[in-house]
Amino acid sequence: MKPAAFEYVRPKNLAEALTLLAEGQGDSKVKAGGQSLGPMLNMRLSRVNQLVDISLIPELKTVSDDSDTIIIGACITHASIEDGKIPDVTNGMMNSVAAGIAYRAIRNQGTIGGSLAHADPSADWVISLTAAGAEAVISGPNGERRVGLNQFMDSAFETKLDFDDILTAVRIPKFSKQARWGYYKFCRKTGDFAEAMSAVVIDPSRDYCRVVIGATDTHPVVITDAIDLLTSDEAIDACITKNALDLNPLSGQMHRTALRRCIKQVQSL
Amino acid sequence: MVSNARSNKGVGGRLLRKEDDRYLRGRGQFVADIKMSGMKEVAFLRSPLAHARINAITIPENLKHKAFCWSNMSGVKAICAMTSLAGFKKSEQSPLASDKVRHVGELVAMCVGDNRAQAEDFLEELVVDFDELPAIVDMVSAQQKGAVLVHEDWGDNVYLESKWDGDLSEAKANASITVTRQIRTNRQCMAPIEGKGVVAYWDNRMDQLVLYTSTQMPHIVRTGLAECLNLSQANVRIISPDVGGAFGYKGILTPEEICLGWLAMECGHPVRWIEDRREHLTANANCREHEYQVTAYADDIGRILGLEAVGAVNAGAYSAYPFSACLEGAQVASILPGPYIVPAFQCNINSISSNKPPILPYRGVARTSVCFAMELMIDAIARKVGREPYEVRLENLVPPTAMPYTNITGKAFDSGDYPESLRRAVESINLKGIRERQATNEKDGRRIGIGFCTFCEQGAHGTSVYHAWGVPMIPGQEQAVARLTPDGSLELRIGAHSHGQSMETTLAQVANEILGIDPADVRLVHGDTQYTPYSTGTWGSRCAVMSGGAVSTACKALAERAAKIAAHLMKLDLKEVQIIDGQAKGAASSISLAEIAEAWYYKPQILAADVDPGGLEVTVGYRPKIDTGTFSYASHAVVVAVDTELGHVEILDYVIVEDGGTMINPMVVDGQVFGGAAQGIGTALYEEMPFDSVGQPLASTLADYLLPGPTEIPAFRIEHMETPSPNTEFGVKGIGESGAIGPPAAIANAINDALAPIGVEVLETPVTPRRILAAIAEAQAGAQS
Secondary structure, eight states: OOOOOOEEEOOSSHHHHHHHHHHHTTSEEEESSOTTHHHHHHTTSSOOSEEEEOTTOGGGSOEEEETTEEEEETTOBHHHHHTTOSOOOSTTHHHHHHHTSSOHHHHHHOBHHHHHHHTOTTOHHHHHHHHTTOEEEEEETTEEEEEEHHHHEEETTEESOOTTOEEEEEEEEOOOTTOEEEEEEEESSTTSOEEEEEEEEEEGGGTEEEEEEESOSSSOEEESBOGGGGTOHHHHHHHHHHTTTTSSHHHHHHHHHHHHHHHHHHHOO | OOOOGGGSOSTTOOOOOTTHHHHHTTOOOOGGGOOOTTOEEEEEEEOSSSSEEEEEEEOOGGGTTTEEEGGGOTTOOOBOOOOOSTTOOOOOBOSSOSSEEOSTTOEEEEEEESSHHHHHHHHTTOEEEEEEOOOOOSHHHHTSTTOOOSSGGGSSSEEEEEEEOOOOHHHHHHOSEEEEEEEEEOOEEOOOSSOOEEEEEEETTTTEEEEEEOOSOHHHHHHHHHHHTTOOGGGEEEEOOOOSOOTTTTSSBOHHHHHHHHHHHHHSSOEEEEOOHHHIIIIIOEEOOEEEEEEEEEOTTOOEEEEEEEEEEEOOSOOOBSOOTTHHHHHHHHHTTTTBOOSOEEEEEEEEOOSSOOBOOOTTTHHHHHHHHHHHHHHHHHHHHTSOHHHHHHHHBOOGGGOSEEOTTOOEEOSOOHHHHHHHHHHHHTHHHHHHHHTSOOTTOOEEEEEEEEEEEEESOOHHHHGGGTOSOOOOOEEEEEEEOTTSOEEEEESSOOSSSOHHHHHHHHHHHHHOOOGGGEEEEOSBTTTSOOOOOSOTTOHHHHHHHHHHHHHHHHHHHHHHHHHHHHTOOGGGOEEETTEEEOSSOEEEHHHHHHHHHHOGGGSOTTOOTTTTEEEEEEOOSSOSOEEEEEEEEEEEEEETTTTEEEEEEEEEEEEOBSOSOHHHHHHHHHHHHHHHHIIIIIOOOOBOTTSOBSOOSTTTSOOOOGGGSOOOEEEEEOOOOTTSGGGBOOOTTHHHHSHHHHHHHHHHHHHGGGTOOOOEESOOHHHHHHHHHHHHHHHHO
């Protein structure tokens, strides 16, 4: 299980990284923390001519404040967030989610941007930050653009990123004091991939209520006006059925339970 | 010879492990740590198909001398595990596939590169032309008439039919109740931290193939390897360095060992292969796939009158050397009755050949599956007669007054109080309190269940058991060498090998018990055929009994030699001298073992004229008085909480009451039981190697093959009982596998106890969330119809 040979480059800044990707014409691949890409390369499920390691680029490790939004650099690690080294604007949601990502060894290396770009529908950041209403900040040959995470994924592992794009940061709206969140995932064991997972964020001051269901076969299910789901278990069951999450009845049962328990967290606050 | 208990370094002492100094500092030397000048790396091309004919293998011109297939290996013999069991059909496994592949992951070709990545690059240039054949995956279709044959010359897909014939007519006539269940343990992997690994080179000076390999049985590997490579055993040296867990997986001769040995001779430079986790999971380390239908006939208080079972073990494509294919199936037929009095018994188990990797023995071997079946039956009987499951166990367990007891299949239980272990477990787990708790609803909506199991474990079985198998590993006298070195320290040599058994510590304690020598001054040499007496190796919970007995016996013989020299030096009669505390002591004088050694090695002029010319080195064999095996036993008790909406199981409490006879080191016994029980929890709840309908393995990394981690393992509460075996040195019994036997049974019983009120019973390992949810859904559907 050793990767096929590839070139390894470590650009000093974002501009250099973007140039390398453009020159690679699709045969270069960005590496951030490498926690998903590494094993895929080792098993030769993924092959690249050139690996562009952005994990040490200083401008991708910054955090900045933009009045009602915080902007977290793509190469900030899960562990930094878990440990409270990044200012929290989500009433504790991000710390809590970070602490439950896989294992500490993975959290030490894995990055928030890398996780979003990898776009696994069972990934904690994909689900929780989509619920939080976050946006991906993307740099490409034509400059910078933003894509809401609810629009970011096309399918499992498929995103709006082009081969010459880099996800540089994630913009997270600051929660009001009244904002509440719920997050529930069911794993067979600690650190395992989730069998079912849901996130909900309610922020009355912004008139915001969003539910996201993960561990799906394709992109996560996003319910942007989710206030009805909070009213009854029947509404939750109907949501699961409407989104075809119970085609396998046992999976449906798990999705239903995860969503119910997630919503219960905001109801009981 | 005086007991040295006061030093607390002898038998029974809680001594810290000697080997931990290097392990905990990262200084162990495993196969992958070995570096050699000019060493190249080997990667194997493995079959992508479960069953296919090989039409051609094309090796490009640029890879001649770097890539090899079976046609290159002229003169090498196929692996053929033989037994004298009547009706056994042998499989021939060429180390690289010849005309046919019989499971995904079977070796097809190999490449030698400067490093592993380059060797894997070379593999991609090889072209294999396969004709795919239908695959035999499950045991039912394997046995159907007209089934595709894994081995065409057999006529069917059955290695061996194992039977225990008994007359059940009386049991059937007198039974108040009959309980039948279909019980299954699914295929899983062993998953030691260290996988297999081999480094091989040809030593011109010694004219020897030297093969470092991560194995439990270096001498058996030498015998098998020499046969397959057409070498005399003198031309083969096997070294097993530090081994990071083995559990039976490393108790065989592997095709990779033969390939590496051949490459070392062919290429003239050292070669190495280190198994990666994907190879381990998908191609190599499979175990445990059993399924049987069991029927129990009992009276109205749950006393068993008769037991019958019919079933199969999916033994996979080949029988490994020295033996594997029928090992489990044949054992099921003899050990299913467990620790109980079963007046009538009938059993028929087929060992099936299929297009899956060979099934290999894994810690507990057949006992884990058998215990799972028997203990689920006991609970099913208890529910049927309306009694507490532990009460039904007590009705049936062999009582201490009957010991020694020979059961219906001829197993000679040596000693112990089986019911007492269960009573203590019931007390310790607080059955009464749990029953009260169950009467109230849990705040979180989960259901609480309590489960028990009791089992015994035959260990250190010897000649009288294994000669009937007719396999090339019949244990006889286990030998040890004890040698006093010139400076008075002790060197022990044994042919078994440690892969986590702590033998460097426990055997030093045995030596301390006899000679009083400080364990710090004892060195154990093992894991090298060049330096150690022949042994079948480390398996079957045998080393504490066999190597421990051999070391004790050797130390006693050495003490006699030393005492004789000392008596002469001290001008005393031999009867006046005793070896105590590392010294020869008379009434008023003493000399140290170092002084005795100094006299023998450096001052022969002061020795008696009739001194034993054998000196201060002895080789002695040992065999227990009765060699049918020691029977350790245990009762496990577990409390679980089951989330009926998600199927998740949490272990709330876990008690183990075990009796392994006299303990050489209680902390080592604890460690063995902890580790085994952790593996048992893996079997119970997490570990499964699933295959699809064409024989493709569906788990290939530890992301999809789930092992329990620290958060899934409870703080086991262990209680020891210590009933000595009447047959062994110090009364020691084998305990190495015990921990891995009980958990699937106890945990499944606890889950069934939790779910019985809603009509749910699970009968299959691992008890995954999906299996629980499916069983609940089925029960609900049944209730509605």
